[in-house]
Amino acid sequence: MIATHLPVLQVAVPLIAAPVCVLLRRGDYAWVFTTVVCWGLLAIAALLLDQVMSGGTISYRLGGWAPPIGIEYRLDGVNAFVLLIIAGTAALMMPYARQSVEQEVRPERRHLFYAIFLLALTGLLGITATGDAFNIYVFLEISSLASYVLIAQGRRRRALTASYQYLIVGTIGASLILIGIGFLYAKTGTLNIADLAVRVPALGETPAVLAAFAFITVGVLIKLALFPFHVWLPNAYAYAPSMVSAFLAATATKVGAYMLLRFVFTVFGVHFAFETLPLTEILLALSLIAVLAGSLVAVFQSDLKRLLAFSSVGQIGYLGVGIGLASVTGVTGALVHVFNHALMKGGLFLAAGTIAYRLGATDLSALHGLGRRMPFTMAAVVIGGLGLVGVPITSGFVSKWYLVQAAFEEGLWPVALFVLAGSLIALAYVGRVVEAAYFRPAPPDAEPVGEAPWAMQLSTWALIGGSVYFGLHTDLTVVIAERAATVLLAGAP
Amino acid sequence: MSHAAQILAALAVPVAGAFLIWATARRPVLQEAVSVVTAVALFGLVLSLAPAVAAGEAPRVALFDIVRGLPIAFALEPLGMLFALIASFLWIATTVYSIGYVRANDEGHRTRYYVCFAAALASAIGVAFAGNMFTLFLFYEALTLSTYPLVTHSGTEEARRAGRTYLGILLSTSIVLQLFAILWTWVEAGTLDFRMGGILAGAVSERTAAVLLVLYMFGIGKAALMPLHAWLPAAMVAPTPVSALLHAVAVVKAGVFTVLKVIVYIFGVDFLRGMAGSEWLIAVAAATIVIASLIALRQDDLKRRLAYSTVSQLSYVVLGGALATSAGVVGGAMHIATHAFGKITLFFCAGAIYTAAHKRLVSELDGIGYRMPVTMGAFAVGALGLIGLPPFAALWSKWYLVTGADDGSHIAVIAVLLGSSLLNALYFVPILVRAFFPATPMPVAVGRAEAPLPILAATLVAALGTAALFFYPQALLTLVQPLAGTP
């Protein structure tokens, strides 16, 4: 019985859990409760993915109202995969959260922190699960508002300005998506995505569709933080509490990538976006600039969290490359990278948070000699960093392999060259971290620091270990991603 | 044990050794014992596989796919067997040497040192046994990364800068050029398996093949073709055992080994010979041989002189492949072995001199032959061997190379080969002259002061190896002969 209601439970459970957290009134109770909820969500996501992989697309009618009038939750290979990524990273990060939040958030706010975290999770899961365009907007704003609040909890006051900046940019982005959806509704009279997917291509190139396309694409790119819409990202990730940086880096931009895929491929269709309009050229140009510029700026950062944030700007470029190539291999590469980057960057931000937990700072100069003082944490940073470079046997290599292969298949070998060159720049910034931690002696007056608490290590290594595991055993990720890519490129579901 | 299990065990042994070394960090003596046992076990395993390969078998083992249709696979063939034998045998000698060296020079970070060494060997074996270009690339990169901490070992500003050069050149060439070429090959040929006769013939146009050749040859930065050789002299800041095993044997040989693999099994010797636009490779290799020798002449730092000599000698192997004749390939393959023994002897001597007398510069070596007669005797063996004089091994490989050049009617190449032997003599012989016939009379009171016993023993073993290969080249020849294709 309950199995048929899994799609709505995926979103409703955290939504209901959030006010419960408020009622618990104590941080540690709220943590236990949130942990249970997150693992439950992961179980739901895994079951859903299994259902989709074995039985095909699931359509769930919210309240029993039939689509296209009623709201539909529609799960295919694409969003079931993204749901698993979101729920999985959230669940894996929960062991880490307790001590990290205890240090960074004031006691009277901790239960509220978890409540807001659950709301952010609700929003991200909702965007992904729903099959209704307006629903996407609403969930987008739920997740964004929660993110603004979470980012503002950072200990330094710059967290506030970073959050404010994100609020302004993020709201404009969401509003643009709202306009676009309004145009689509005005032209087609439907908000159901499956329905839109049939009716929008039938309209052809009318000005309203073009305008809707432009508004939605730009709005989504802002949320995705693809160059040049990335300005909000570095500060937001650098000054947010460790837990929040890691969670958002692992999930928020990934959901942005999902929205882009869903709107461009499913609603507007490959033909319209890539043949009528030059989206390939636009995306490839922006993405390659993102890869090179983002990574280059990362090289010159003096703070580990900012370095990782700019690295995210670069890595988002890889997603853009895969999507822009608009071939099965390319989209497969992008989806695999969504998964892999969530693991790698999530793990890296957790490790950076661990360092902040022990040292109170993440300056590269504070990292001197840390390879000996915090061997496990730094080992995680090195492995995660190698993943960003795309060294073989890390998962980053797999995604880049598919991206480069896709570029070759399309005959765009300069793109392949740029993707590989991006790896080199990544090597430069990862190298700086490694040099600081392993080949510079600790200052003689450095206070002795021990390894981080085991629970924080556990989360970090779960993600980093996952990034190596999925670098070796690619069956799972690639098969799912390839199925998803095939679904997307086939057009209407 | 089946061959497949043996192959996997050969890869697992150094990895397991690395873990044990790490676990015994607090007990230095035990740690050293573990290192030696690991090295011996590895050589034993590799040696036990040799008869099968010599008998013409080609055991294969494929693990899981990383990319669809591209498994991590291992396959034994003569060239890889040769490389694995040399690397694992010399690892034993180097481990013994390391124990003496690390103790005498009181090097820090010993656990990291031994662990990285074992990891590097595991990677080298992976390169040697790789069954397709993809697996080879995987271990090629692992080799770079595992040796990086050894280069920056001392943690000084100079070492860090050298580390950046090392990693920068090796990784950028391998990622931007080699990986690019591999992916291109994969998309065009649909396979990356090593096959006798190559996989590119018939799959790509001649122009594409010519571009691929450039990408591969410069993408394999470890072969140190000029102008991408700067990482090798830079790597000399590492402790001497590292320079000896890794930067005279494992790493650089992995480079030229990969070059030969690509030429023999990706392009195919016949395809390469018939290909327009492959002549440049002969020219570049020949130029590297000559120029690097000339630079070596001017180095006063002993290890840097040896490094440039290595750059020059590596191109012998590349040249052998580039000639694309049977004798050339055989000569190149043999030179992998003969140069390995000769050069590691020289590095061992350099390290012994540094340990016992704290001298790095050639100009400081006046009369060192009287203080360290055994060491300098070994040095003479290594040096004369590399010059190509009998009774030492490099004579054979040079012989085959000259024959190969003759078969391909490359008269200029013969001149380069002979000329470079002269240059070798010019940069090695003066060291010996200085050591035994100092210009200034020696103080009478100079006593014997050899390096510690482990160092001396390892040096002698390497020197004996150089001589042994001259007298028993047959084993070597039997192993590499199949590379020449049907005789």
Add this chain to the structure above:
Amino acid sequence: MEALSHVNYWAAIVLAMIGLYAVIAPSNLIKKLIGLGIFQSAIFLIYITAGKVEGGTAPIIDAGHAVYSNPLPHVLILTAIVVAVSTLAVGLALTVAIKRDYGTVEEDEIDEQDRR
């Protein structure tokens, strides 16, 4: 006359531009939020206008009327208004916190403090 028939849309465009300008130009954080509010209101206007059916009446089923306006956009915009109000609330709360920590709500002064 056609231009005039679209007067609501023109108004929305003008409002949106005023709103965007007010988000970007001032350095005062509260003024930016006001601009954001204007921008969002412009979008609401587009939706509401699109929902109007000419000659239609309020969508309450009644025997005397056959043509009704489309109620769905109104409902959507009710949701969007809630979102906008929440955004404004979060934004203002952030501004209060910024005023507390920086002692100012002027962006250039905040930047200057951050640079120090």
